[in-house]
Amino acid sequence: MIFAALLFLIAPAAPPRQNARQQPSLARIEQLYKQRRYRELLDLVPASAANPPAFDLYRGLALARLKRWPEARAAFDAGRAKAPKDSRFLVELAGVEFSTQNFEAAKSDLRKALALKPSDAYARNFLATVYLLTGNLEAAIANWNKIDQPRLSGMLMQPQPRLRAALLRRVMVFPPLGTLRLSALRDAQARLENLHVFSRYRFELMPASHGNYELDFISEERNGWGSSKLEALASILRDLPFAVDPAYYNIGGSAMNFVSYLRWNENRRRISASFSRPLGDDPRWRLSLVEDARNENWDLSRTFSGATAPLSDLNLESVAFGPELREVVSGKWAWQTRLVYAYRRFRNVRDVSPAALPFFTDGSSLEDRFRLDSRLLDLPGRRLTLEAKFRAAAGRNFAQSLGAFGSLEASLDLQWFPRPLGQDYHTSLEFRAGRVFGRATLDELYELGVEQDNDLWVRGINGIRRGFKGNAPLGREFALWNWETDKTVFHSLYVTIQVGPFMDIGRVADPSGYFGSRAWLWDPGLQCSFRVFGDVVVRVSYGRDLHSGQGAFYETASR
Numbered sequence: 001m002i003f004a005a006l007l008f009l010i011a012p013a014a015p016p017r018q019n020a021r022q023q024p025s026l027a028r029i030e031q032l033y034k035q036r037r038y039r040e041l042l043d044l045v046p047a048s049a050a051n052p053p054a055f056d057l058y059r060g061l062a063l064a065r066l067k068r069w070p071e072a073r074a075a076f077d078a079g080r081a082k083a084p085k086d087s088r089f090l091v092e093l094a095g096v097e098f099s100t101q102n103f104e105a106a107k108s109d110l111r112k113a114l115a116l117k118p119s120d121a122y123a124r125n126f127l128a129t130v131y132l133l134t135g136n137l138e139a140a141i142a143n144w145n146k147i148d149q150p151r152l153s154g155m156l157m158q159p160q161p162r163l164r165a166a167l168l169r170r171v172m173v174f175p176p177l178g179t180l181r182l183s184a185l186r187d188a189q190a191r192l193e194n195l196h197v198f199s200r201y202r203f204e205l206m207p208a209s210h211g212n213y214e215l216d217f218i219s220e221e222r223n224g225w226g227s228s229k230l231e232a233l234a235s236i237l238r239d240l241p242f243a244v245d246p247a248y249y250n251i252g253g254s255a256m257n258f259v260s261y262l263r264w265n266e267n268r269r270r271i272s273a274s275f276s277r278p279l280g281d282d283p284r285w286r287l288s289l290v291e292d293a294r295n296e297n298w299d300l301s302r303t304f305s306g307a308t309a310p311l312s313d314l315n316l317e318s319v320a321f322g323p324e325l326r327e328v329v330s331g332k333w334a335w336q337t338r339l340v341y342a343y344r345r346f347r348n349v350r351d352v353s354p355a356a357l358p359f360f361t362d363g364s365s366l367e368d369r370f371r372l373d374s375r376l377l378d379l380p381g382r383r384l385t386l387e388a389k390f391r392a393a394a395g396r397n398f399a400q401s402l403g404a405f406g407s408l409e410a411s412l413d414l415q416w417f418p419r420p421l422g423q424d425y426h427t428s429l430e431f432r433a434g435r436v437f438g439r440a441t442l443d444e445l446y447e448l449g450v451e452q453d454n455d456l457w458v459r460g461i462n463g464i465r466r467g468f469k470g471n472a473p474l475g476r477e478f479a480l481w482n483w484e485t486d487k488t489v490f491h492s493l494y495v496t497i498q499v500g501p502f503m504d505i506g507r508v509a510d511p512s513g514y515f516g517s518r519a520w521l522w523d524p525g526l527q528c529s530f531r532v533f534g535d536v537v538v539r540v541s542y543g544r545d546l547h548s549g550q551g552a553f554y555e556t557a558s559r
Helices: 002-010 026-034 038-044 053-065 069-082 088-099 103-116 121-133 137-147 165-171 182-195 229-236 354-360
Strands: 152-158 198-207 213-221 247-251 256-263 268-279 282-298 314-328 333-347 363-379 384-397 403-416 426-438 477-491 495-509 521-532 536-544 551-558
Touching: 026 038, 026 053, 038 053, 053 069, 053 088, 069 088, 088 103, 088 121, 103 121, 121 137, 137 182, 137 198, 165 182, 165 282, 182 198, 182 282, 182 314, 477 521, 495 536
Parallel strands: 152 213
Antiparallel strands: 198 213, 247 256, 256 268, 268 282, 282 314, 314 333, 333 363, 363 384, 384 403, 403 426, 426 477, 477 495, 495 521, 521 536, 536 551
């Protein structure tokens, strides 16, 4: 036994096992990849948890070159797990997702890669290209701008608008041979909206020579009665049988527009008209002359408590007119001011307490209304915007019992399109609040309900009863929250149909105690929208007021 042990100790060590595999060098792997010897590279670097991250990277690249997408994705995922702060794995994963038409996953991977390495010009250009190919031009430009791209080589208009060239040049404020900035595109869009002559338009970027792009402006222009005879007919006759709203656009190619509304309903007669035009061939500035005359019957038996007998047959005649000036400062800011002279006369005011009489006072007033619009948040990659609007007014009622008055109103409006394209599941959230200071007449009060002359919608309460106005709660103070989501159920070139739920929550009050909703209004419901020719929108809704237990069907058409 002792002899055997001594032989074991002095025996030479066994040679290494011949089948033990040595790890190849990174330089050898890089050489194989550059020589496009992908299969040899894969034989040399099999999948293994022991692989360094760089090996997984080149293995994934080789698999991607061979279009073995699931294996390439697995290799990049393995390398990313070992080196989570290396953005290259996310960029290459995005390449795999892009090649397999999974564009949303590609965007997600690229955004994560840029969070790790914001200076990566390749990833930024890749992300911008994906956005462009999936139809989100604004997000593409926003990403390209961070690397001083895209460069324009020219612009094409399809078809050529009839709008005068002097006006059009001041709308399209793009450098003919320079970088297209998102701010310049937003400015152009705001100026186009201020002209009110294009029913539909879009911008497209098309590849040109030397890595540059051509910017195409594709539009449908309103000229005369509309962009087509069918559209003009639908627009004019949309409010039949009790109203029409003829409009004539782009007179002489100068963006001069005449828009009118005539309603002959026996209880709510109204005629309004506006003539507007740009100032000095500058699309940023627009001057309008506005007139509005009404003869309305009101039933306040459910909404006014300042009378000893129900005030159910009140008549109000009013006329208001004045100039309005609007400036589009940029794609983020716009303001306008309007001077309004108004005269009103009330009939059938009976059994009203003396303290409530100022609401029904005849006479004239002069008022200056100011409005400021601002885009606070713009996330084109998420298709989300947040806008703020501020309104203020100051004026004087010349009746001795009324005197000076004013108002303040503010709103926040969030618009979100969760899908990468189209308007499917479009979600809107808006909060508004306002107050009138001083004594006010009936027609200057806020109204929470649905009817043609009101924009503070609580869709479970119809503002009309027996054909008379005044069924919705009124007051000098209000707060309102509107939410809705619309699912697109049908879409074609001329018609789009959307259906979805909504919720309106609001309250209106008055310091006098004679008006007000008495409690918060909670009104859920369902609505269906029909967009015709891209210009006319018909909405049909049913809402239910949970406070009163009543419901309301409502239909409206708007341009």
